Amino acid sequence: MKNTWTIAKREFNLFIISPIAYVVAFMLMLILGIIFFANMLIAFVNTYDPTVQFIIAPLVTLFLFSTPALTMRTIAEEHRSGTLETLLTAPVRDWELITGKWLGSFMFYLVVIALTWVFPIILNFFVDPGIDQGLLVSGYLGVTLLVGVFVAIGVMTSSIFNNQIAAFFATLGILLVFWMIAYPTQIAASGGGRSILSYLDLSQHFYNSFLIGIVAVKDIVYYLSVTVLALFLGTATIEARRWR
Amino acid sequence: MIEVTGLTKDYGPRRAIDRLNFNAHKGEILGFLGPNGAGKTTTMRILAGYMPPTSGTAQIGGFDLIKNSIDIRRMTGYLPETVPLYNDMTVFDYLKYMADLRHMKNGDDQVEEAILKVDMKDRAHGYIGNLSKGMRQRVGLAQAILHNPEVLILDEPTIGLDPGQIIEVRKLIRDIGKTKTILLSTHILSEAQQICNRVLIINKGRIVVEDEPEKLQMRISGSHNILLRVSGSVDALIPFINKLKGITEINKHGDNTLEIKVSPSVDARPEIARAAIKNGFDLLELRASNISLEEIFLQLTHDDSMLASADRVNNAVEEE
Ligand SMILES: Nc1ncnc2c1ncn2[C@@H]1O[C@H](COP(=O)(O)OP(=O)(O)OP(=O)(O)O)[C@@H](O)[C@H]1O
């Protein structure tokens, strides 16, 4: 457990000194800012009050696409450079390594999430009698849980590859599949298959609950389970690669 | 301290090491010799806990290689062949990171100490990415000895070091080896001769021979070799030397040099010297020329196909 924290701290510091993290964070804030002001403008022109959903919905999409770029490095780079050999011959358990990598990246995202609070604060000045606090809290809770899932899947995928680019595309692929897995069933189909797919769908648990102000235990449990499962699979991958 | 039994590792269809058996005791430095691809790194990686063997077992300090992997890794220091390091960290921060992963109480002090031991004090706060190859090697070594481990596994520890550093590092290894157990691999045979209590020559994944370096020389050659150089042609001298006690074979090297093989029980040098002078030769050189570890190595690990191809190359050169 102590090792998890040691590894997480190092991982977090790596983000702090790496240019790609700043580029990603900057682009994210920039795009979010543009979308935010565009939405504000549309809302005022059409004379209705903008809500925090205008911030949170695009934020989730931006995280969906940016996480792979930041998690691709985590394990793949240790593998490529050989430093994994030092880590795996130190008294560090495989799960401590994976959870440490996850926690460090997640902490960096918490900072980015905190930065985006500037938009709700701005919004609060423009609407009367202020923004809906409930929507804000449930939305950000959902975003935070989802980012935990994204990062866990990213770290898991990174443990499979030696190559960062391969890890990037594989993570993006996995995330997109689980983001849209229920989409086809909404158009056609019905019955059992549909409910299983929409249960597995990452976005359904967000758009139909956290985004509209519902905080349900089943959604929280779902996101936490997916995170734990991904970290477990990541650990199993490390373990399996030793045996090759 | 280290007991290896039947250790085998397959990479897919290729067998890298094949049923290795060996022991190493406390206070012993065991040298691993063998040509490229012999399986030295594979064996060391397994013992360091990086990967499990395909079959066979090993006990280190009473712990089982697979069941107590964490315990073994705790008491073992390991320098990987490729010396992997984080280029974005300073030497101190890197060692502190490794110390933290080992839950070391007074990590800072021990990091300082390790840095001193490998003579990297002046670069302690510089980035690893800016270090030269030899310096990186020393940082890797510092990482291995950081926690004062009972067992030290060093994969080619002196490669890339300058002559001064080689001497320092060998001294360090010998010092540590007095009270701990060290397993090291090397391609420098004189190094094995100097610092190892015992060497183990492996070839194609199997142990070919295992002994103390000196005994190995005796065993392989089965005799002492003496080199004699005199002024003038040595032909006239051969019959006289042949008459001396214990001489088993005489070979002529060039006009004025003889290689004399003597049975190990006698020291024939005084007699040979007297014979040369008595018969009117000026003695230019007289020394023991034991078969070198290099020769033993080549003899034990030679590959027929390699010799054949070497012959072919030689013939081709001669024909030209
Ligand atoms: N990861 C791997 N995958 C497949 N084969 C491997 C792997 N690592 C080593 N081998 C093979 O196992 C054999 C032994 O390799 P090893 O690295 O142990 O040799 P070595 O004795 O350390 O050689 P060197 O003196 O060159 O360091 C070689 O045939 C090598 O090709």
Ligand SMILES: [Mg+2]
């Ligand atoms: Mg090797």
